[in-house]
Amino acid sequence: MGKRTLIVTNDFPPRPGGIQAFVHGLASRRPPGSVVVYAPRWRGCEEFDARQPYEVVRHPSSLMLPTRSVARTAAGLVEDGATVVFGAAAPLGLLAPALRRAGAARVVMLTHGHEASWARLPGSRRLLRRIGEGADVVTYLGEYTRRRLAPVVPARKLVRLAPGVDTATFRPGAGGERVRASLGLGDRPVAVCVSRLVPRKGQDVLIRAWPLVLRRVPDAVLLLVGGGPSRRALERAAARYGVARSVVFTGSVPWAALPAHYDAGDVFAMPCRSRLAGIDVEGLGIVYLEASATGLPVVAGSSGGAPDAVRPGETGLVVDGASRDDVAAALAGLLADPARARAMGERGRAWIEEEWRWDLVSARFAGLLSSPARGTGPAAERR
Structure with a gap:
């Protein structure tokens, strides 16, 4: 097996939510044992983690911030030459330089609605620009979020990655x-x-x-x-x-x-x-x-x-x-x-x-873990 991808995220089950389901969906569709997730504690996490086909390391509290202690723990999980994925670029993406020093060869950051909001305000816009500088790839959900991110993240780094849907689970006649x-x-x-x-x-x-x-x-x-x-x-x-x-x-x-x-x-x-x-x-x-x-x-x-x-x-x-x-x-x-x-x-x-099937999304994600990012725009958005 190759080097494990490290996923650093505040948003992970069993905490409910759309971002949590998105990040979990990406992790669970990687080959067993090929990822390690670093995430906050949440009620029921012990039982949840025991069912996953990969290691989950839990932070002691329910929130992770880009502090020295979080950086140390994340750095200890980085395998030399591996890829690091931030489940949400803001704010944990500020840890990217420290994780590169620890051996990360590639950094992928996912963005959601709150990063688009950060791009609207001068102070948070500057932080978002810093976060983007530490990434090889910054993903966006759709045309709205791409437009918001474009002024602060280079186009060559922006790649569309939206959530998938499990069509066998969400279906007519589901109960x-x-x-x-x-x-x-x-x-x-x-x-x-x-x-x-x-x-x-x-x-x-x-x-x-x-x-x-x-x-x-x-x-x-x-x-x-x-x-x-x-x-x-x-x-x-x-x-x-x-x-x-x-x-x-x-x-x-x-x-x-x-x-x-x-x-x-x-x-x-x-x-x-x-x-x-x-x-x-x-x-x-x-x-x-x-x-x-x-x-x-x-x-x-x-x-x-x-x-x-x-x-x-x-x-x-x-x-x-x-x-x-x-x-x-x-x-x-x-x-x-x-x-x-x-x-x-x-x-x-x-x-x-x-x-929107998950197999399509997971294939795109697999490509982002190792392939150079492609610049995007409205034409790429339609791909």
């Missing part, structure tokens, strides 16, 4: 009937949102829009899957708008149960919106791709790179996530027209199978 039965939903029309309950994701707008949806589809249900700090405020909002009896909160669910919860819906909706003058922004939205793989039409907000995960009018609709009326019109239109919704879901499933 939605069981979820519907357990929640007492029966055969009512269901709009499902799978996401952390935070303002950017738009669950508050879904609840504000729900009275308008019910005027057209009186028996519809809004299924909110996930936990987060906004839950109590959202429950109060559902009561205030008089829709509490048609809004179901599941709380956090295990990753293995997510496909069934997608499959319980007829339409997927996450009307994300940019906040804090564009600093809090959606990088892509893997949930839209997972929903499409499950055969659902999606209603996406227009924040950041979210539209890159939708073919508007074909696999779903892109709306102003801050507009209650726009969100309501999109949801009611799809819930009231099951044939149109099914057709969009079928096209979405076909698109995922064609362009």
